Amino acid sequence: MARVTLVTGGTRGIGYALADALLRAGEQVVITGTSTDGVMRAEHALATACGDSGRVQGLVCDVRDPASVELAVRTAAARFGGLDALVNNAGVGVGVPISEMPHDEWNRIIGTNLTGVFNCCKAVIPFLKQRGAGWIVNISSLASTNPFIGGAAYCASKAGLNAFSEALMQELRHDNIRVTYILPGSVATGFSGRESTAGAEWKLQPEDVAQAIVDVLNHPPRSLPSRVDIRPSRPQKS
Numbered sequence: 001m002a003r004v005t006l007v008t009g010g011t012r013g014i015g016y017a018l019a020d021a022l023l024r025a026g027e028q029v030v031i032t033g034t035s036t037d038g039v040m041r042a043e044h045a046l047a048t049a050c051g052d053s054g055r056v057q058g059l060v061c062d063v064r065d066p067a068s069v070e071l072a073v074r075t076a077a078a079r080f081g082g083l084d085a086l087v088n089n090a091g092v093g094v095g096v097p098i099s100e101m102p103h104d105e106w107n108r109i110i111g112t113n114l115t116g117v118f119n120c121c122k123a124v125i126p127f128l129k130q131r132g133a134g135w136i137v138n139i140s141s142l143a144s145t146n147p148f149i150g151g152a153a154y155c156a157s158k159a160g161l162n163a164f165s166e167a168l169m170q171e172l173r174h175d176n177i178r179v180t181y182i183l184p185g186s187v188a189t190g191f192s193g194r195e196s197t198a199g200a201e202w203k204l205q206p207e208d209v210a211q212a213i214v215d216v217l218n219h220p221p222r223s224l225p226s227r228v229d230i231r232p233s234r235p236q237k238s
């Protein structure tokens with residue numbers, strides 16, 4: 001039976017590239033995003049690319065809202081008869097000094113990158129346990145281990161996610177549920193309001209990170225790559 005993977009934030013960037021890769025491999029994928037337009041457009045594009053609208057479902061879901069997450073997870077499991085993997089990819093970030101950061105912005109970053117992951121894990125774990133096996137892959141960032149000026153909220157959210165992932169990995173491994181966290185370096189996406197990928201040739205492409213995630217999901221049952229760093233092989237010299 002084809003694996004069923006829920007990818008949060010699958011409307012563009014890394015999440016979209018991952019959904020595309022999984023669908024091209026014949027798997028079943030649910031993507032989420034907060035914008036109805038974005039979800040509909042991505043669902044249509046993914047279905048067209050893989051030539052099978054029956055294996056992809058787009059759902060509007062804000063990971064910050066536990067009720068929205070519960071509903072999306074139940075809908076996804078009902079549509080495909082269960083869930084095998086959750087990829088917590090949805091994330092936001094801005095480069096703002098703490099002295100200038102509004103409380104709302106802090107809450108949005110921590111609420112999406114950390115509490116959002118908690119919300120999704122909590123909703124999905126019972127379905128993975130029902131299956132008797134599963135994966136949770138959390139998309140962190142090398143910013144979690146290399147903090148930078150203006151990145152206090154983002155770096156803290158991702159450092160927290162690393163610790164969350166390590167603890168969850170130990171909590172779930174004896175249920176046959178494997179937890180991995182991935183730390184990408186710079187990826188050429190529109191993340192954090194970036195408009196252009198011009199001059200970003202040295203960066204990772206979203207497809208590179210997608211490939212690392214697919215490789216993890218395809219690891220043999222005996223092994224658990226619990227943390228994966230992936231970075232541009234030839235970064236810009238500073």
Ligand SMILES: NC(=O)c1ccc[n+]([C@@H]2O[C@H](COP(=O)([O-])OP(=O)(O)OC[C@H]3O[C@@H](n4cnc5c(N)ncnc54)[C@H](OP(=O)(O)O)[C@@H]3O)[C@@H](O)[C@H]2O)c1
Pocket residue numbers: 008009010011012013014015032033034035038039061062063064088089090091092093112116139140141142183184185186187188189190191192206
């Ligand atoms: N790009 C990089 O350089 C880089 C490096 C390291 C790690 N990462 C991490 O990789 C992940 C993906 O980044 P990306 O570059 O692909 O970003 P992106 O292109 O901006 O895509 C972000 C995705 O997350 C969704 N999203 C945002 N807030 C959400 C929420 N509250 N609920 C549900 N979905 C939400 C967006 O959909 P809507 O707009 O519809 O909400 C979109 O689909 C993030 O966790 C990011 O921190 C990125």
